[in-house]
Amino acid sequence: MTINANDPNRKSWLNVEKNSDFPIQNIPFGVFITQDDIITIGTRIGNYAIDLSALQMLGYFKGIDLTDDVFLQDSLNDFISAGKKTWRAVRNRVAEIFDLNNLDLQNNEKHRDAVIFAIDSVEMQLPVLIGDYTDFYSSKEHATNVGKMFRDPENALLPNWLHIPVGYHGRSSTVIPSGVPIKRPVGQTLPKGETSPVFGPSKRLDFELETGFITTDANLLGEHIPVDEAEDHIFGMVLLNDWSARDIQTWEYVPLGPFLAKNFATSISPWVITLDALEPFRVASPAQSPTPLPYLQQSGNRTFDIKLEVYITPKEKESKLICESNFKYLYWTMSQQLAHHTINGCKVNSGDLMGSGTISGTEPNSYGSLLELTWGGTKPIALPDGSTRTFIEDYDTITMKGYCQNSDIRIGFGEVSNMLLPASVRF
Ligand SMILES: O=C(O)/C=C/C(=O)CC(=O)CC(=O)O
Numbered sequence: 269m270t271i272n273a274n275d276p277n278r279k280s281w282l283n284v285e286k287n288s289d290f291p292i293q294n295i296p297f298g299v300f301i302t303q304d305d306i307i308t309i310g311t312r313i314g315n316y317a318i319d320l321s322a323l324q325m326l327g328y329f330k331g332i333d334l335t336d337d338v339f340l341q342d343s344l345n346d347f348i349s350a351g352k353k354t355w356r357a358v359r360n361r362v363a364e365i366f367d368l369n370n371l372d373l374q375n376n377e378k379h380r381d382a383v384i385f386a387i388d389s390v391e392m393q394l395p396v397l398i399g400d401y402t403d404f405y406s407s408k409e410h411a412t413n414v415g416k417m418f419r420d421p422e423n424a425l426l427p428n429w430l431h432i433p434v435g436y437h438g439r440s441s442t443v444i445p446s447g448v449p450i451k452r453p454v455g456q457t458l459p460k461g462e463t464s465p466v467f468g469p470s471k472r473l474d475f476e477l478e479t480g481f482i483t484t485d486a487n488l489l490g491e492h493i494p495v496d497e498a499e500d501h502i503f504g505m506v507l508l509n510d511w512s513a514r515d516i517q518t519w520e521y522v523p524l525g526p527f528l529a530k531n532f533a534t535s536i537s538p539w540v541i542t543l544d545a546l547e548p549f550r551v552a553s554p555a556q557s558p559t560p561l562p563y564l565q566q567s568g569n570r571t572f573d574i575k576l577e578v579y580i581t582p583k584e585k586e587s588k589l590i591c592e593s594n595f596k597y598l599y600w601t602m603s604q605q606l607a608h609h610t611i612n613g614c615k616v617n618s619g620d621l622m623g624s625g626t627i628s629g630t631e632p633n634s635y636g637s638l639l640e641l642t643w644g645g646t647k648p649i650a651l652p653d654g655s656t657r658t659f660i661e662d663y664d665t666i667t668m669k670g671y672c673q674n675s676d677i678r679i680g681f682g683e684v685s686n687m688l689l690p691a692s693v694r695f
Protein backbone atom coordinates (compact mmCIF):
# COMPACT_ATOMS: atom_id res chain seq x y z
CA MET A 269 0.00 0.00 0.00
CA THR A 270 1.41 3.43 -0.87
CA ILE A 271 -0.12 6.29 0.98
CA ASN A 272 -0.06 10.05 0.90
CA ALA A 273 0.12 10.70 4.65
CA ASN A 274 -1.26 14.24 4.13
CA ASP A 275 -4.32 13.23 2.05
CA PRO A 276 -7.11 15.05 3.93
CA ASN A 277 -9.69 12.45 2.90
CA ARG A 278 -8.01 9.53 4.63
CA LYS A 279 -9.61 8.15 7.77
CA SER A 280 -8.21 6.04 10.58
CA TRP A 281 -9.84 2.96 12.11
CA LEU A 282 -9.17 4.67 15.45
CA ASN A 283 -11.93 7.07 16.40
CA VAL A 284 -10.92 10.72 15.93
CA GLU A 285 -13.29 13.38 17.24
CA LYS A 286 -14.21 16.17 14.88
CA ASN A 287 -11.89 19.12 15.51
CA SER A 288 -9.25 16.92 17.12
CA ASP A 289 -5.72 18.34 16.88
CA PHE A 290 -4.49 14.85 16.07
CA PRO A 291 -6.15 13.33 12.99
CA ILE A 292 -4.30 10.56 11.13
CA GLN A 293 -2.72 13.29 8.95
CA ASN A 294 -0.78 14.72 11.94
CA ILE A 295 1.31 11.87 13.46
CA PRO A 296 3.44 13.88 15.89
CA PHE A 297 6.28 12.41 17.96
CA GLY A 298 6.60 12.47 21.75
CA VAL A 299 7.69 10.50 24.80
CA PHE A 300 5.30 9.02 27.37
CA ILE A 301 5.22 6.73 30.40
CA THR A 302 2.50 4.07 30.56
CA GLN A 303 0.72 2.95 33.73
CA ASP A 304 3.10 -0.05 33.75
CA ASP A 305 6.01 2.40 34.01
CA ILE A 306 7.25 1.77 30.50
CA ILE A 307 8.86 4.83 28.94
CA THR A 308 8.67 4.94 25.16
CA ILE A 309 8.60 7.11 22.11
CA GLY A 310 5.12 7.37 20.72
CA THR A 311 2.67 9.13 18.49
CA ARG A 312 -0.92 10.18 18.89
CA ILE A 313 -4.10 9.68 16.87
CA GLY A 314 -7.29 11.19 18.33
CA ASN A 315 -7.28 10.43 22.03
CA TYR A 316 -4.96 7.45 21.72
CA ALA A 317 -1.26 7.30 22.52
CA ILE A 318 0.56 4.81 20.31
CA ASP A 319 3.70 3.03 21.48
CA LEU A 320 6.22 3.05 18.62
CA SER A 321 8.68 0.71 20.39
CA ALA A 322 5.91 -1.91 20.70
CA LEU A 323 5.04 -1.45 17.02
CA GLN A 324 8.69 -1.96 16.10
CA MET A 325 9.05 -5.08 18.28
CA LEU A 326 5.95 -6.55 16.65
CA GLY A 327 7.55 -6.08 13.23
CA TYR A 328 5.45 -3.23 11.86
CA PHE A 329 8.48 -1.17 10.79
CA LYS A 330 10.13 -3.89 8.68
CA GLY A 331 12.04 -2.45 5.75
CA ILE A 332 12.77 0.86 7.47
CA ASP A 333 16.40 1.32 8.48
CA LEU A 334 16.08 1.68 12.27
CA THR A 335 18.32 0.59 15.13
CA ASP A 336 16.65 -1.98 17.44
CA ASP A 337 16.00 0.24 20.42
CA VAL A 338 15.52 3.60 18.68
CA PHE A 339 12.00 3.99 20.14
CA LEU A 340 12.66 2.41 23.56
CA GLN A 341 14.14 5.68 24.77
CA ASP A 342 13.30 8.49 27.15
CA SER A 343 14.00 11.14 24.51
CA LEU A 344 13.62 11.59 20.77
CA ASN A 345 17.30 12.50 20.29
CA ASP A 346 18.53 9.26 18.67
CA PHE A 347 15.50 9.08 16.40
CA ILE A 348 16.07 12.73 15.42
CA SER A 349 19.72 11.92 14.64
CA ALA A 350 18.56 9.25 12.17
CA GLY A 351 17.57 12.08 9.82
CA LYS A 352 14.67 13.32 7.78
CA LYS A 353 14.39 10.27 5.49
CA THR A 354 13.83 8.06 8.52
CA TRP A 355 11.32 10.40 10.25
CA ARG A 356 9.38 10.56 7.01
CA ALA A 357 9.43 6.79 6.48
CA VAL A 358 8.16 6.17 10.04
CA ARG A 359 5.41 8.78 9.71
CA ASN A 360 4.28 7.30 6.41
CA ARG A 361 4.29 3.78 7.85
CA VAL A 362 2.23 4.86 10.89
CA ALA A 363 -0.22 6.48 8.45
CA GLU A 364 -0.50 3.13 6.65
CA ILE A 365 -0.88 1.00 9.80
CA PHE A 366 -3.76 3.09 11.11
CA ASP A 367 -5.49 3.63 7.76
CA LEU A 368 -9.12 2.50 7.75
CA ASN A 369 -8.41 0.08 4.90
CA ASN A 370 -5.50 -1.67 6.63
CA LEU A 371 -6.63 -4.68 8.70
CA ASP A 372 -3.22 -5.89 9.98
CA LEU A 373 -3.20 -4.23 13.41
CA GLN A 374 -6.89 -3.36 13.28
CA ASN A 375 -7.83 -7.08 13.45
CA ASN A 376 -5.11 -8.17 15.88
CA GLU A 377 -6.41 -7.66 19.40
CA LYS A 378 -3.24 -8.84 21.14
CA HIS A 379 -1.10 -6.40 19.17
CA ARG A 380 -3.61 -3.58 19.64
CA ASP A 381 -3.47 -4.06 23.43
CA ALA A 382 0.33 -3.82 23.37
CA VAL A 383 0.43 -0.70 21.19
CA ILE A 384 -2.57 1.55 21.91
CA PHE A 385 -3.27 3.41 25.16
CA ALA A 386 -5.95 5.91 26.17
CA ILE A 387 -4.25 9.31 26.14
CA ASP A 388 -5.40 9.99 29.73
CA SER A 389 -3.66 6.83 30.96
CA VAL A 390 -0.17 7.93 29.90
CA GLU A 391 2.03 10.69 31.27
CA MET A 392 3.68 12.91 28.68
CA GLN A 393 7.37 13.72 29.20
CA LEU A 394 9.73 16.32 27.81
CA PRO A 395 10.10 15.01 24.23
CA VAL A 396 13.76 15.87 23.77
CA LEU A 397 16.90 15.99 25.87
CA ILE A 398 17.66 19.60 25.01
CA GLY A 399 21.37 20.31 24.64
CA ASP A 400 21.20 23.99 23.83
CA TYR A 401 18.33 26.44 23.86
CA THR A 402 18.38 29.66 21.83
CA ASP A 403 15.59 32.24 21.83
CA PHE A 404 15.10 34.62 18.92
CA TYR A 405 13.36 37.98 18.79
CA SER A 406 11.77 37.77 15.35
CA SER A 407 8.41 39.52 15.59
CA LYS A 408 8.64 43.07 14.26
CA GLU A 409 5.44 44.01 16.09
CA HIS A 410 6.76 42.64 19.41
CA ALA A 411 10.18 44.28 19.01
CA THR A 412 8.47 47.58 18.12
CA ASN A 413 6.09 47.42 21.10
CA VAL A 414 8.87 46.60 23.57
CA GLY A 415 11.12 49.26 22.02
CA LYS A 416 8.36 51.86 22.46
CA MET A 417 7.83 50.92 26.12
CA PHE A 418 11.42 50.30 27.22
CA ARG A 419 13.33 52.69 24.95
CA ASP A 420 12.45 55.42 22.46
CA PRO A 421 8.92 55.48 20.95
CA GLU A 422 10.34 57.44 17.99
CA ASN A 423 13.05 54.85 17.26
CA ALA A 424 11.44 51.72 18.61
CA LEU A 425 13.31 49.21 16.43
CA LEU A 426 17.04 49.11 17.13
CA PRO A 427 19.20 49.68 14.01
CA ASN A 428 20.32 46.03 13.70
CA TRP A 429 16.83 44.50 13.90
CA LEU A 430 15.92 44.58 10.19
CA HIS A 431 19.29 43.05 9.25
CA ILE A 432 19.82 40.30 11.84
CA PRO A 433 17.51 37.67 13.34
CA VAL A 434 18.49 38.84 16.84
CA GLY A 435 18.62 36.15 19.54
CA TYR A 436 20.20 35.15 22.85
CA HIS A 437 21.45 31.88 24.29
CA GLY A 438 18.97 30.57 26.84
CA ARG A 439 19.13 27.88 29.47
CA SER A 440 18.22 24.29 28.55
CA SER A 441 18.23 22.93 32.13
CA THR A 442 14.95 24.66 32.91
CA VAL A 443 12.99 23.73 29.79
CA ILE A 444 10.02 21.82 31.22
CA PRO A 445 6.96 20.10 29.77
CA SER A 446 3.38 21.23 29.92
CA GLY A 447 1.75 20.47 33.28
CA VAL A 448 4.74 21.12 35.55
CA PRO A 449 4.01 24.03 37.93
CA ILE A 450 6.43 26.96 38.04
CA LYS A 451 7.54 28.91 41.10
CA ARG A 452 7.49 32.68 40.99
CA PRO A 453 11.14 33.72 40.79
CA VAL A 454 12.77 36.06 43.27
CA GLY A 455 15.54 38.46 42.42
CA GLN A 456 16.84 42.00 42.26
CA THR A 457 14.68 44.76 40.88
CA LEU A 458 14.96 48.53 40.80
CA PRO A 459 11.67 50.09 41.96
CA LYS A 460 10.55 53.18 40.06
CA GLY A 461 12.28 56.33 41.29
CA GLU A 462 14.85 54.40 43.39
CA THR A 463 18.59 54.32 42.87
CA SER A 464 19.33 51.06 44.76
CA PRO A 465 17.86 47.65 43.99
CA VAL A 466 15.61 45.65 46.31
CA PHE A 467 15.28 41.88 46.62
CA GLY A 468 12.03 39.91 46.54
CA PRO A 469 9.52 37.96 44.45
CA SER A 470 9.01 39.29 40.92
CA LYS A 471 5.96 41.57 40.73
CA ARG A 472 5.76 41.65 36.94
CA LEU A 473 5.71 38.02 35.91
CA ASP A 474 4.82 37.50 32.26
CA PHE A 475 4.45 34.85 29.57
CA GLU A 476 5.79 35.04 26.02
CA LEU A 477 3.79 33.28 23.31
CA GLU A 478 6.30 31.45 21.13
CA THR A 479 6.84 28.33 19.12
CA GLY A 480 10.08 26.38 19.11
CA PHE A 481 11.76 24.21 16.54
CA ILE A 482 13.93 21.19 17.27
CA THR A 483 17.01 20.53 15.16
CA THR A 484 18.90 17.45 14.05
CA ASP A 485 22.71 17.26 13.85
CA ALA A 486 22.84 19.98 11.29
CA ASN A 487 26.47 20.87 10.64
CA LEU A 488 30.05 20.36 11.70
CA LEU A 489 31.93 22.89 13.79
CA GLY A 490 33.06 25.65 11.44
CA GLU A 491 30.42 24.90 8.79
CA HIS A 492 27.20 26.76 8.20
CA ILE A 493 23.74 25.73 7.02
CA PRO A 494 22.59 27.44 3.81
CA VAL A 495 19.23 29.12 4.28
CA ASP A 496 17.47 27.00 1.64
CA GLU A 497 18.71 23.75 3.23
CA ALA A 498 17.78 24.73 6.76
CA GLU A 499 14.36 23.01 6.78
CA ASP A 500 16.03 19.64 6.17
CA HIS A 501 17.60 19.99 9.61
CA ILE A 502 14.38 20.88 11.44
CA PHE A 503 12.69 17.86 13.03
CA GLY A 504 9.52 19.66 14.05
CA MET A 505 7.83 22.35 16.10
CA VAL A 506 6.32 22.77 19.58
CA LEU A 507 4.48 25.52 21.44
CA LEU A 508 6.75 27.41 23.84
CA ASN A 509 6.15 29.74 26.77
CA ASP A 510 9.21 31.83 27.60
CA TRP A 511 8.25 32.80 31.15
CA SER A 512 9.71 36.28 31.80
CA ALA A 513 10.10 38.36 34.96
CA ARG A 514 9.89 41.88 33.52
CA ASP A 515 11.02 43.74 36.66
CA ILE A 516 14.11 41.52 37.04
CA GLN A 517 14.74 41.81 33.29
CA THR A 518 14.75 45.61 33.05
CA TRP A 519 17.31 45.93 35.86
CA GLU A 520 19.65 43.06 34.93
CA TYR A 521 19.79 42.81 31.16
CA VAL A 522 21.96 45.78 30.23
CA PRO A 523 24.20 45.32 28.26
CA LEU A 524 24.50 41.52 27.92
CA GLY A 525 20.86 40.51 27.59
CA PRO A 526 18.38 38.27 29.44
CA PHE A 527 19.79 36.23 32.35
CA LEU A 528 17.85 35.36 35.54
CA ALA A 529 14.66 37.01 34.25
CA LYS A 530 14.18 34.21 31.74
CA ASN A 531 16.20 31.19 32.86
CA PHE A 532 13.88 29.97 35.64
CA ALA A 533 11.40 28.28 33.28
CA THR A 534 10.59 27.74 29.62
CA SER A 535 7.71 25.37 29.02
CA ILE A 536 6.96 23.43 25.84
CA SER A 537 4.10 21.29 24.52
CA PRO A 538 4.81 17.53 24.56
CA TRP A 539 4.07 16.54 20.93
CA VAL A 540 6.55 17.57 18.24
CA ILE A 541 4.68 18.38 15.01
CA THR A 542 6.73 17.58 11.90
CA LEU A 543 7.19 20.05 9.05
CA ASP A 544 5.73 17.30 6.80
CA ALA A 545 2.44 17.50 8.72
CA LEU A 546 2.47 21.31 8.45
CA GLU A 547 3.13 21.24 4.69
CA PRO A 548 -0.50 21.97 3.61
CA PHE A 549 -0.30 25.19 5.64
CA ARG A 550 2.87 26.59 4.10
CA VAL A 551 2.58 30.33 3.28
CA ALA A 552 4.84 33.25 2.38
CA SER A 553 6.50 35.19 5.19
CA PRO A 554 6.18 39.01 5.36
CA ALA A 555 8.07 40.98 2.68
CA GLN A 556 11.47 42.07 3.99
CA SER A 557 12.76 45.57 3.46
CA PRO A 558 15.65 46.28 3.33
CA THR A 559 16.63 43.10 1.50
CA PRO A 560 18.69 41.01 3.92
CA LEU A 561 22.31 40.09 3.19
CA PRO A 562 22.69 37.21 0.69
CA TYR A 563 23.17 34.45 3.30
CA LEU A 564 19.70 35.29 4.65
CA GLN A 565 17.91 35.47 1.30
CA GLN A 566 15.48 32.56 1.06
CA SER A 567 13.46 31.19 -1.84
CA GLY A 568 9.91 29.84 -1.77
CA ASN A 569 7.36 30.00 1.02
CA ARG A 570 9.18 29.48 4.28
CA THR A 571 6.54 29.86 6.97
CA PHE A 572 3.28 28.26 8.09
CA ASP A 573 -0.21 29.49 8.91
CA ILE A 574 -0.51 28.39 12.56
CA LYS A 575 -3.21 29.98 14.69
CA LEU A 576 -2.09 30.64 18.25
CA GLU A 577 -4.11 31.37 21.39
CA VAL A 578 -3.30 32.21 25.00
CA TYR A 579 -5.70 31.64 27.91
CA ILE A 580 -5.40 32.74 31.52
CA THR A 581 -7.20 30.67 34.17
CA PRO A 582 -7.30 31.80 37.81
CA LYS A 583 -7.41 28.87 40.27
CA GLU A 584 -10.70 26.94 39.93
CA LYS A 585 -12.19 29.78 37.85
CA GLU A 586 -13.28 30.25 34.26
CA SER A 587 -10.60 30.71 31.56
CA LYS A 588 -10.29 33.80 29.43
CA LEU A 589 -8.86 33.92 25.92
CA ILE A 590 -6.50 36.89 26.07
CA CYS A 591 -4.49 36.63 22.85
CA GLU A 592 -5.04 35.41 19.28
CA SER A 593 -1.94 35.50 17.10
CA ASN A 594 -0.39 33.58 14.20
CA PHE A 595 3.05 32.10 13.54
CA LYS A 596 2.97 33.54 10.00
CA TYR A 597 3.29 37.10 11.36
CA LEU A 598 6.98 36.53 12.21
CA TYR A 599 9.35 38.65 10.13
CA TRP A 600 12.30 36.24 10.25
CA THR A 601 11.64 32.58 9.34
CA MET A 602 12.99 29.43 11.00
CA SER A 603 15.22 28.94 7.91
CA GLN A 604 16.73 32.39 8.34
CA GLN A 605 17.15 31.85 12.08
CA LEU A 606 19.04 28.57 11.55
CA ALA A 607 21.14 29.98 8.69
CA HIS A 608 22.07 32.97 10.85
CA HIS A 609 22.75 30.85 13.94
CA THR A 610 25.33 28.77 12.05
CA ILE A 611 26.83 31.39 9.68
CA ASN A 612 29.85 31.80 11.99
CA GLY A 613 30.39 28.02 12.18
CA CYS A 614 28.39 27.48 15.39
CA LYS A 615 27.52 23.78 15.64
CA VAL A 616 23.89 22.79 16.09
CA ASN A 617 23.10 19.36 17.54
CA SER A 618 20.26 16.88 17.52
CA GLY A 619 17.76 18.02 20.14
CA ASP A 620 18.64 21.71 20.23
CA LEU A 621 15.65 23.98 20.80
CA MET A 622 15.22 27.31 19.00
CA GLY A 623 12.49 29.65 20.30
CA SER A 624 10.78 31.81 17.69
CA GLY A 625 10.64 34.90 19.86
CA THR A 626 7.38 36.36 21.11
CA ILE A 627 4.75 36.22 18.37
CA SER A 628 2.72 39.43 18.22
CA GLY A 629 0.53 40.68 15.39
CA THR A 630 -0.61 44.19 14.57
CA GLU A 631 -3.93 44.10 16.48
CA PRO A 632 -3.81 44.74 20.24
CA ASN A 633 -5.56 41.37 20.92
CA SER A 634 -2.75 39.61 19.02
CA TYR A 635 0.06 40.76 21.29
CA GLY A 636 2.01 37.77 22.62
CA SER A 637 2.83 38.94 26.16
CA LEU A 638 1.05 40.66 29.06
CA LEU A 639 3.68 43.41 28.85
CA GLU A 640 2.15 44.36 25.49
CA LEU A 641 -1.48 43.32 26.13
CA THR A 642 -1.67 45.56 29.24
CA TRP A 643 0.78 48.08 27.79
CA GLY A 644 3.35 47.88 30.56
CA GLY A 645 0.67 47.25 33.20
CA THR A 646 -1.32 50.42 32.43
CA LYS A 647 -4.36 48.69 30.87
CA PRO A 648 -5.58 45.84 33.10
CA ILE A 649 -7.44 42.90 31.54
CA ALA A 650 -10.85 42.03 33.04
CA LEU A 651 -11.43 38.34 33.81
CA PRO A 652 -14.80 36.52 34.03
CA ASP A 653 -14.56 36.18 37.86
CA GLY A 654 -14.53 40.00 38.19
CA SER A 655 -10.80 40.25 38.93
CA THR A 656 -8.29 42.01 36.67
CA ARG A 657 -4.75 41.21 35.60
CA THR A 658 -1.77 43.30 34.62
CA PHE A 659 0.76 40.51 35.20
CA ILE A 660 0.40 36.84 36.26
CA GLU A 661 -0.82 36.18 39.82
CA ASP A 662 -0.07 33.16 42.01
CA TYR A 663 -2.11 30.07 41.06
CA ASP A 664 -2.98 31.43 37.60
CA THR A 665 -2.56 28.91 34.79
CA ILE A 666 -1.29 30.07 31.40
CA THR A 667 -2.38 27.87 28.49
CA MET A 668 -1.16 28.24 24.92
CA LYS A 669 -2.83 26.41 22.05
CA GLY A 670 -1.87 26.18 18.39
CA TYR A 671 -3.51 24.70 15.31
CA CYS A 672 -3.64 24.91 11.54
CA GLN A 673 -7.07 24.74 9.97
CA ASN A 674 -8.48 24.88 6.45
CA SER A 675 -11.74 23.60 5.00
CA ASP A 676 -10.29 20.08 4.68
CA ILE A 677 -8.30 19.42 7.80
CA ARG A 678 -7.04 20.57 11.19
CA ILE A 679 -3.50 19.83 12.35
CA GLY A 680 -2.97 20.88 15.96
CA PHE A 681 -0.23 21.15 18.54
CA GLY A 682 -2.33 20.42 21.62
CA GLU A 683 -1.29 22.81 24.38
CA VAL A 684 1.35 23.97 26.79
CA SER A 685 -0.27 24.74 30.14
CA ASN A 686 1.47 25.52 33.43
CA MET A 687 0.37 26.97 36.76
CA LEU A 688 2.33 29.64 38.60
CA LEU A 689 2.97 28.87 42.29
CA PRO A 690 4.02 31.43 44.92
CA ALA A 691 7.71 32.20 45.48
CA SER A 692 9.24 29.84 48.01
CA VAL A 693 12.71 31.23 48.62
CA ARG A 694 13.03 32.67 52.12
CA PHE A 695 14.95 35.91 52.43
O1 LIG B 1 13.55 44.41 23.60
C1 LIG B 1 13.72 44.13 24.79
O2 LIG B 1 14.24 44.97 25.55
C2 LIG B 1 13.32 42.87 25.37
C3 LIG B 1 12.78 41.89 24.67
C4 LIG B 1 12.33 40.62 25.21
O3 LIG B 1 12.23 40.37 26.39
C5 LIG B 1 11.92 39.62 24.20
C6 LIG B 1 12.59 38.30 24.17
O4 LIG B 1 12.83 37.54 25.10
C7 LIG B 1 12.75 37.79 22.81
C8 LIG B 1 11.42 37.42 22.27
O5 LIG B 1 10.77 36.56 22.84
O6 LIG B 1 11.01 37.99 21.24
Ligand SMILES: [Ca+2]
Pocket residue numbers: 403404476478510623625626
Ligand atom coordinates in the same frame (compact mmCIF):
# COMPACT_ATOMS: atom_id res chain seq x y z
CA1 LIG C 1 11.38 35.18 24.45
Ligand SMILES: [Mg+2]
Pocket residue numbers: 438509510511512530531532533534
Ligand atom coordinates in the same frame (compact mmCIF):
# COMPACT_ATOMS: atom_id res chain seq x y z
MG1 LIG D 1 12.58 31.40 29.34
